Amino acid sequence: MDKVKIQEVAEEAGLSNGELIEKAKELGFDVKAPNSTISMENAGILVDYAISGSLPKGFRKSEEKKKITVVKKKETEKTEEEVPKTESIETVAEESSLQKEEKTESPEERVAESKEEKEVPVEKTVLKEVKKRKGISVISKKTEPEAETLKAEQKESERPKRKTLSRSGIKIVRKAKPAPVRAATKISMGEAASVPSRKKVKKGPAQAKETGKKIDIFNHDSMSGDIDSGFGEEEVVLLDFSDKNIYEEMMRQEQKRKEEAKKRELAAGGPAKGRQPFRPQQKRSLKRGGKRKKYSKEESTDVITSVEIPENVRVYEFAEKIGKTAGDVIKVLFALGMMVTKNDFLSKDEIEILAEEFGVEVTTMNPLDELDYVQVYDAKPNENLEERPPVITIMGHVDHGKTSLLDRIRSAKVADKEAGGITQHVGAYQIEKEGKKITFVDTPGHEAFTEMRSRGAQATDIVIIVVAADDGVMPQTKEAIAHTKAAGVPMIVAINKIDKPNANPDNVKAQLAEIDVMAADWGGEYEFVPVSAHSGEGIDELLETILLQAEVMELEADPTREAKAVVVESSLEKGFGPVANVIIKNGTLHVGDNVIVGTTYGRIRAIKLDDGSNVKEIGPSTPAAIVGLNEVPGAGETLVVMENEKEARELAEKRAEYERAKQLSKSTKASLEDLSALIAEGQLKSLPVIIKADVQGSLEAIKGSLEKLRNEEVKVNIIHEGVGGVTESDVTLADASEHAVILGFNVRPTGSVKKKAKELGVEIRTYSIIYDLLDDVKALLGGLMSPVIKEEVTGQAEVRETFVVGKVGTIAGCKVTDGVITRNSKARLIRDGVVVYESSISSLKRFNEDAKEVKNGYECGIMLENFNDIKEGDVIETFKDVEEQVKL
Numbered sequence: 001m002d003k004v005k006i007q008e009v010a011e012e013a014g015l016s017n018g019e020l021i022e023k024a025k026e027l028g029f030d031v032k033a034p035n036s037t038i039s040m041e042n043a044g045i046l047v048d049y050a051i052s053g054s055l056p057k058g059f060r061k062s063e064e065k066k067k068i069t070v071v072k073k074k075e076t077e078k079t080e081e082e083v084p085k086t087e088s089i090e091t092v093a094e095e096s097s098l099q100k101e102e103k104t105e106s107p108e109e110r111v112a113e114s115k116e117e118k119e120v121p122v123e124k125t126v127l128k129e130v131k132k133r134k135g136i137s138v139i140s141k142k143t144e145p146e147a148e149t150l151k152a153e154q155k156e157s158e159r160p161k162r163k164t165l166s167r168s169g170i171k172i173v174r175k176a177k178p179a180p181v182r183a184a185t186k187i188s189m190g191e192a193a194s195v196p197s198r199k200k201v202k203k204g205p206a207q208a209k210e211t212g213k214k215i216d217i218f219n220h221d222s223m224s225g226d227i228d229s230g231f232g233e234e235e236v237v238l239l240d241f242s243d244k245n246i247y248e249e250m251m252r253q254e255q256k257r258k259e260e261a262k263k264r265e266l267a268a269g270g271p272a273k274g275r276q277p278f279r280p281q282q283k284r285s286l287k288r289g290g291k292r293k294k295y296s297k298e299e300s301t302d303v304i305t306s307v308e309i310p311e312n313v314r315v316y317e318f319a320e321k322i323g324k325t326a327g328d329v330i331k332v333l334f335a336l337g338m339m340v341t342k343n344d345f346l347s348k349d350e351i352e353i354l355a356e357e358f359g360v361e362v363t364t365m366n367p368l369d370e371l372d373y374v375q376v377y378d379a380k381p382n383e384n385l386e387e388r389p390p391v392i393t394i395m396g397h398v399d400h401g402k403t404s405l406l407d408r409i410r411s412a413k414v415a416d417k418e419a420g421g422i423t424q425h426v427g428a429y430q431i432e433k434e435g436k437k438i439t440f441v442d443t444p445g446h447e448a449f450t451e452m453r454s455r456g457a458q459a460t461d462i463v464i465i466v467v468a469a470d471d472g473v474m475p476q477t478k479e480a481i482a483h484t485k486a487a488g489v490p491m492i493v494a495i496n497k498i499d500k501p502n503a504n505p506d507n508v509k510a511q512l513a514e515i516d517v518m519a520a521d522w523g524g525e526y527e528f529v530p531v532s533a534h535s536g537e538g539i540d541e542l543l544e545t546i547l548l549q550a551e552v553m554e555l556e557a558d559p560t561r562e563a564k565a566v567v568v569e570s571s572l573e574k575g576f577g578p579v580a581n582v583i584i585k586n587g588t589l590h591v592g593d594n595v596i597v598g599t600t601y602g603r604i605r606a607i608k609l610d611d612g613s614n615v616k617e618i619g620p621s622t623p624a625a626i627v628g629l630n631e632v633p634g635a636g637e638t639l640v641v642m643e644n645e646k647e648a649r650e651l652a653e654k655r656a657e658y659e660r661a662k663q664l665s666k667s668t669k670a671s672l673e674d675l676s677a678l679i680a681e682g683q684l685k686s687l688p689v690i691i692k693a694d695v696q697g698s699l700e701a702i703k704g705s706l707e708k709l710r711n712e713e714v715k716v717n718i719i720h721e722g723v724g725g726v727t728e729s730d731v732t733l734a735d736a737s738e739h740a741v742i743l744g745f746n747v748r749p750t751g752s753v754k755k756k757a758k759e760l761g762v763e764i765r766t767y768s769i770i771y772d773l774l775d776d777v778k779a780l781l782g783g784l785m786s787p788v789i790k791e792e793v794t795g796q797a798e799v800r801e802t803f804v805v806g807k808v809g810t811i812a813g814c815k816v817t818d819g820v821i822t823r824n825s826k827a828r829l830i831r832d833g834v835v836v837y838e839s840s841i842s843s844l845k846r847f848n849e850d851a852k853e854v855k856n857g858y859e860c861g862i863m864l865e866n867f868n869d870i871k872e873g874d875v876i877e878t879f880k881d882v883e884e885q886v887k888l
């Protein structure tokens with residue numbers, strides 16, 4: 001029998017022992033002290049009563065209770081008349097519970113008994129059904145059809161004693177196979193209780209041992225179990241839903257009951273704070289004999305199967321998210337050859353591996369999202385959209401005429417001014433055609449400027465691919481097309497230099513068709529315009545095509561908004577500080593605006609147009625150089641105007657901090673592969689260089705090209721790089737590292753820097769043409785490589801006759817046929833074209849006189865060191881080893 005101590009109930013219900021004992025006494029329960037026990041059912045009733053003052057319908061306190069041993073049919077019917085049907089069920093049920101209590105039977109005991117006696121105690125099942133109100137719909141679904149059959153069976157059997165509580169929504173039915181020994185046909189609880197064959201529950205050791213077992217004070221679980229077993233046995237209690245919707249009715253009653261309880265509580269001065277009415281539905285459990293209740297069944301054993309993590313997550317953060325320790329994660333990565341510490345950031349690949357390893361579905365999100373000012377800007381609506389000029393990027397292979405074309409378009413001589421005739425950084429210009437503005441961005445064609453071209457394509461509305469009609473499709477043409485397609489930008493092909501006699505526009509078309517760029521007049525989707533930057537032919541058509549394309553694209557922007565711009569180039573200019581070449585994407589930028597650009601910020605001090613003029617503001621698609629940033633921003637970054645300086649600075653600083661942390665983490669991480677590579681690099685000779693360039697784009701280009709200059713023996717080691725002139729600290733740094741060279745591109749060292757470099761013996765090399773810089777570095781690297789020993793033939797002599805001289809040996813009488821034969825030089829004997837012996841010339845004589853050397857056409861006597869087997873017709877060849885410096 002499951003019993004529970006008063007003190008446990010008090011603890012569970014949040015009441016004092018005394019309070020509860022008093023209430024228990026009021027109900028007539030036999031309790032005296034906190035350790036007195038009561039049945040589980042009574043505990044439920046007691047707590048309800050103690051907290052809300054409510055008693056189950058039909059519950060009679062103390063003396064009344066004892067009378068209810070048998071519920072007669074009459075009484076049942078009477079109750080049904082008085083109260084709604086569901087309540088009558090409750091009454092029956094709860095009365096039965098009291099009755100059972102008297103018999104000190106626990107549900108479990110009864111189950112045991114029922115199994116033993118092959119009898120289902122009807123009253124118990126009814127109780128369970130009532131108590132399990134919430135589960136009714138489920139049960140009914142399962143049992144309804146069978147109930148129908150069983151009902152029919154019941155009719156057939158017409159057992160007079162069986163009562164069908166159809167009005168209460170409960171039917172007691174019996175299967176066709178009756179068990180004569182059973183008193184299971186008793187339909188009321190009273191009858192069931194009075195069944196003589198029913199054994200009293202034996203309080204055996206099995207029950208006693210149950211102390212400490214987790215039990216449900218209201219026995220929900222055991223009830224459902226009983227229903228199942230009962231169903232498989234002789235008798236079942238089924239809810240009859242055919243008469244009416246009992247479930248709804250029950251819910252209504254339950255609701256009503258709650259409301260009443262609430263009213264009572266309010267009348268009694270409101271519910272105790274934090275106290276919840278002790279309801280059977282609350283599914284609480286007490287641990288018998290234990291101090292505290294444990295919701296052990298509800299203990300979460302959930303395994304994390306999917307997580308959302310930031311794109312840049314540290315090892316320990318990832319571990320936390322997936323419910324593992326950092327050690328677990330490190331172990332897995334280590335096993336895969338990746339050495340990380342718990343503070344390291346995980347790469348995308350690593351996250352992927354870990355997700356698979358731990359069987360977790362990982363969704364990544366960018367932590368920079370919250371610092372993403374561009375997203376915030378874009379989220380705000382543009383309310384006054386207006387047409388804006390198209391931004392055009394001209395791209396193509398080196399020397400195909402991009403600058404000349406642009407020059408022709410804007411009728412200025414830009415190409416002439418460029419060092420070496422090569423465009424070295426992005427320039428952006430605006431022109432006007434038939435009252436419409438067009439913004440052009442010129443990108444360099446040299447292979448080193450890949451980054452810049454890709455940026456150009458991204459900042460652009462339309463790309464013009466220039467292909468020289470006399471040269472055709474070249475590597476950078478293909479690369480530019482790839483960038484354009486990747487950026488999803490419309491493309492127009494300008495076939496340039498059609499004025500040239502060897503121009504072959506059709507060849508260009510054919511070559512482009514091969515790489516899926518089909519001309520519109522050939523049935524493709526791309527406009528091809530033949531032009532000549534020299535003669536100006538086709539330029540108008542090109543501009544018209546651009547405007548037409550722009551019109552189709554319906555390019556718009558809101559000039560009334562705060563500005564958003566893209567940085568196409570940036571540099572550090574003397575007297576100005578950091579300068580960014582931008583193109584306004586949306587809104588209007590004013591002098592005085594506070595801006596953020598990636599990790600830099602500032603207040604716009606000046607806006608310079610492409611013609612050098614200063615303006616106060618610029619609108620959409622306008623290119624300009626802006627001054628006022630705190631640092632040189634990265635090319636390709638987006639500029640956005642912020643509310644005030646503080647906001648801009650804080651955001652930029654946060655972003656910078658994040659980047660720094662990321663960078664730092666990366667530098668501490670090395671995979672095993674990296675480590676072995678690093679060890680191998682110890683064998684590698686490197687040329688330490690410091691690169692200083694005028695603009696970011698050139699710096700990137702030089703860096704990229706220098707990194708490629710390596711073989712298995714030598715490489716360039718860029719120890720420092722930066723935009724701006726060579727400084728004294730650059731010189732100091734170069735001095736600190738052995739053999740370091742400073743490479744300046746479009747920058748010149750000033751007096752003091754020059755002096756310091758001279759003092760310290762640091763070499764500063766400056767260039768204005770990227771090819772020259774690369775050639776020089778190649779040569780320097782060549783100097784680091786081990787020289788190759790090459791053999792140089794110095795002379796050949798033909799053996800005409802031989803003389804054998806006693807102890808001296810064989811002397812070969814020769815005629816020098818090529819070069820010079822020198823004494824002591826290395827020599828080999830060649831017979832019939834095959835080298836017979838290799839040694840050196842031990843004696844060289846001319847007319848019996850020792851000679852130092854004998855020139856071509858002269859005769860001489862030669863003796864070979866340690867070799868006498870010389871024959872007429874042999875050839876003696878002399879040679880020397882020459883060290884040759886290898887070039888990269």
Ligand SMILES: Nc1nc2c(ncn2[C@@H]2O[C@H](COP(=O)(O)OP(=O)(O)OP(=O)(O)O)[C@@H](O)[C@H]2O)c(=O)[nH]1
Binds near residue numbers: 399496532533
């Ligand atoms: N005959 C002829 N020559 C041209 C034409 N366009 C350009 N050129 C010549 O081709 C050479 C290269 O022209 P650029 O305009 O500097 O070429 P680019 O593509 O801008 O070259 P990078 O700036 O190095 O990327 C120059 O000598 C030009 O004079 C043209 O239409 N006809």
